[in-house]
Amino acid sequence: MTLVQDAPFNMDDPRTWRVFNPLIIAHDVGSGRDRSTAVVGGNGRFQPRLLGILEVNELPQKLYGSARASALAQIDQRYQRKALIVADLSHDPTYAEVLYDTFGKRVVGLHISRHGDGMSRDWRPIKNRGIPIYHVGRSYLLELFHSALQSRVVRMVDEPMTRRACQQLVALESDVRENEIIYKCPSGQHDDLGISCAMLAWAATHPHLPTWVRELLSASGWTDESVKGFGRLVEGLAWDNYLGRMMGRPW
16 A cells, blocks of 8 residues: 555545655564554644554564564555654564664654553664654553544545454453553454554654654755754644643644
8 A cells, every 4th residue: 555646635545645744654563473563654734633544564474673674664665765663662672773773763662561651761772873762551552542533533544454453443352440441452362453553643643753753854865954944843733732632632
């Protein structure tokens, strides 16, 4: 699945958006029986603000390290290697080095656990540079994406894999505890595609998005002045999104 350059613009079909602000690939790294994933999408550059999910992929099983990164790079290549890579490093922190070797400073890491709103981060040094790794709760991610779906600000291509992602989310079982809700997969089922969509939604509305975009544009060869100007525009939109969520406004 790629952009449809010659089709007329349709707000409900991300394939016709042509430009994303920015394009993001969410990469859930599978453990055990789960597959690794690559979900492609991002914010549209128009009003009202919408998140488009353009492509949902499961990578081949039994891929590790550089082989897994190479499979992800094949998807990235379809978009001229201009996407921000948001990767789950919860199960294999050393994979950060492999991703950096493959995608450079376009990589943003996630550590998914029970708690966290995705604002705190660590810095993993790699080859005199490094990548940020954010700490976020699994329930926080899922509830953020659920809120976006309820607010009707998400547009997904109608394909079997996107429908499977939605089915995974619908099938989740909730365990209500004193101070939190825990979401679990039914026995024998998976949530890898659903959590990848949630990762994409998290990244698309994060207040640090302008910083990531500046790194992305710099890696793509933009001049310093162009990067700064575009970064200021993205920064205003990102903080407006984040503060709006804090005040209960849907995106």
